[in-house]
Amino acid sequence: MNVFRFILQNRSQVLELTGEHLWLVGLSTLFATLIGIPLGIVIAHWPRLNKPVLAGANIIQTVPSLALFGFLLPVPWLGDRADRLAILALTLYALLPIIRNTYTGIRGVDPAVMEAGRGMGLTESQLLLQVELPLAISVILSGVRTAIVISVGLATIAAAIGAGGLGEFIFRGLAMVDNRVILAGAVPAAMLALLADIGVGWLERRLQPR
Amino acid sequence: MPPTPATPAIEFRNVSYQVAETHVLRSLTLQVQPGETLALLGRSGSGKTTTLKLVNRLLSPTAGEVLVNGVPNLNADVTRLRRSIGYVIQEVGLFPHFTVARNIGLVPKIEGWPEPRVRARVEELLQMVGLAPELASRYPHQLSGGQRQRVGVARALAADPQILLMDEPFGALDPLTRDELQREFISLQKRLRKTVVFVTHDLREAMRLGSRIALMEAGKLVTILSPDEFLRSTDPWASAYVKAFGDRLESTTTEGKS
Numbered sequence: 001m002n003v004f005r006f007i008l009q010n011r012s013q014v015l016e017l018t019g020e021h022l023w024l025v026g027l028s029t030l031f032a033t034l035i036g037i038p039l040g041i042v043i044a045h046w047p048r049l050n051k052p053v054l055a056g057a058n059i060i061q062t063v064p065s066l067a068l069f070g071f072l073l074p075v076p077w078l079g080d081r082a083d084r085l086a087i088l089a090l091t092l093y094a095l096l097p098i099i100r101n102t103y104t105g106i107r108g109v110d111p112a113v114m115e116a117g118r119g120m121g122l123t124e125s126q127l128l129l130q131v132e133l134p135l136a137i138s139v140i141l142s143g144v145r146t147a148i149v150i151s152v153g154l155a156t157i158a159a160a161i162g163a164g165g166l167g168e169f170i171f172r173g174l175a176m177v178d179n180r181v182i183l184a185g186a187v188p189a190a191m192l193a194l195l196a197d198i199g200v201g202w203l204e205r206r207l208q209p210r
Numbered sequence: 211m212p213p214t215p216a217t218p219a220i221e222f223r224n225v226s227y228q229v230a231e232t233h234v235l236r237s238l239t240l241q242v243q244p245g246e247t248l249a250l251l252g253r254s255g256s257g258k259t260t261t262l263k264l265v266n267r268l269l270s271p272t273a274g275e276v277l278v279n280g281v282p283n284l285n286a287d288v289t290r291l292r293r294s295i296g297y298v299i300q301e302v303g304l305f306p307h308f309t310v311a312r313n314i315g316l317v318p319k320i321e322g323w324p325e326p327r328v329r330a331r332v333e334e335l336l337q338m339v340g341l342a343p344e345l346a347s348r349y350p351h352q353l354s355g356g357q358r359q360r361v362g363v364a365r366a367l368a369a370d371p372q373i374l375l376m377d378e379p380f381g382a383l384d385p386l387t388r389d390e391l392q393r394e395f396i397s398l399q400k401r402l403r404k405t406v407v408f409v410t411h412d413l414r415e416a417m418r419l420g421s422r423i424a425l426m427e428a429g430k431l432v433t434i435l436s437p438d439e440f441l442r443s444t445d446p447w448a449s450a451y452v453k454a455f456g457d458r459l460e461s462t463t464t465e466g467k468s
Contacts, residue, residue: 116303119266119375120317120365121292130316134307209307 003187006180018188020164024083024155025192028090029148036095036147037140040102041128050103057096065089065154069161086158086165093154094147101143105136138208145200152193156185166192217280219244219373219405220265225274227260234260235429237274244372247399247406248434249420251413251451256426258409262375265407266295278373293317296366296404300378302358304350310336310361311346317369335364340394356387363395367402376408380415392418413455417441425451 007014043050063071068089072078078085109132117127133140159167169185220242227235235257242248250258263269264276267288275282283291304313312319314335315328323331336343339360350358359379366374379395380388396419399406410416416423417437425432425440425448432447440448 110301110303110306112299112301112303113305114303115268116297116299116362117305119268119292119297119299121289122316122320123289126320131305 003180003183007184007187010184014169014184014188017164017166017168017185018192020083021152021155021166021189021192024086024090024158024163024165025148025151025196028087028151028155029094029144031087031091032094032098032147033144035091036098036143037102039095040099040140041106041132043099044103044106044132054096054100054103057099060092061096065093065157066160068092069157073161082158082161082163085161086155086163090151090154090158094151097143097146097150098140099143101146102136102140105139105143106132108139109135135209138204141200141204141207145197145204148196148200149193152189152196156189216244218242218277219279220407221277221280222261222264223275223277225264225271225276227257227264227269228272233429235264235271238431240424240431240434242405242407244405245403246421247408247419249416249423250407250409250426251411251416251423252426253411255428257429258411258426259377261426262377262407262409265373265375266292266297293321293369294371294373296371296374298359298362298366298374298376298379300381302350302362304358304361304365306350308349309346310341310348310350310353313350313361314365314368316365321369331368332364335367338367338398339364354387355383356391359383359391372405374404374406374408376406378409378411381410381412388415395419413440413451 039053043053060068069085072085072089075085078088113131113135114127117131122130155165156167156170158165159171166185166189170182173179173181173183173185218241220240222238222240225235225238226233238257238261240261250261252258260269264271265278265283267283270284275284277283278286278291278295304310305316308316311329311332315332318328318331332346333343336346341357341360341364345353345357345361350361353361359382363379366376380391383391392415399419408419413423417440420437422434422436423440424434425445427447433443433445435443435448441452443449443452
């Protein structure tokens, strides 16, 4: 098939752009996880914070991605390098599913289990580390999974601001009106999303509490 | 035990507990002697569970103080306090992701007991509550309701606390299993002589397990009586209880009230 021959012929570039794509998605997911899980834990324990935090994450989610990239462009340090900017934007988008799932997972722990644990004299941090997080982990991971799949797709748009990634092929193909070039970006991106979905899904099942 | 009057294991001094405008508990004064089994009897909303939770500080009184072994429990370190008091609830609340052995051995383990000692203690406790040793590696969802509650009791006894608080421990069990567990509880208590406070709305259970019965109504302690006194009591609340359970009581107690 034409597309695959094209990909094969340009494999070094496809690999390079895939690498960039992974870099954008990987780093932003890492940041979003590092911020989102603690935030989710916090709002699960202080219900008063839950509405403002979730609302904030929701609002970010509603900003069209191209507009967000554009808004961030004039910001001094960020605007210097397009990949920084793309990573920040992708991090922001990935926050909502991670925060929300962490919150839902922890709130879903049986109150009787928490009461028994507290009554036995577990400290709050022991409860968090030994009870809440292990019981919520599969719900949290499914949030991370959603975040990754969204990010892989969104990261293609980062090419519009010159951050690289598989989006370069897509934009180039659009400009050239050449479907082969578009697909050379879209097919590997779709595969990345699929692989990440399967991979984290596997992890999720492995860590599932009984 | 020296014959001198012992410090009460648990003492409530004028304890009130209030949430917003609702008085859940009004100036409760009550002593529980070491080794006795006190039944807190009353209907839903009478303040029994609140009373229990004030002992291990799952709740803190809005007035008055609760003393555990003569020390106001607000002065004690809350973690130490709770680990020195066994706690059993109706829903059991076993950790679903831990095996039976880990559930039972958790407090000893975080108390820093060496692994072999924890294992030996778990075995001892399983035997004590009448569970087969091979259940140790099972998960809570693989157990029956009665087995789960036994594990709950074993877990509460793990670090050998002198006080045991039980909130309707047998309430969710079928009548046969409940009867079995009640009987085992009595023989266990004969051996262990813990100070036990348990909550129930079942007069029959209160009479069977309790050395004294504290009757509560609308956040107040109505009266504290021994099971025999309770049957003969002329207190309107107590006799209302006896009447409500009347038929079933007469068939289980030999002397009864004529």
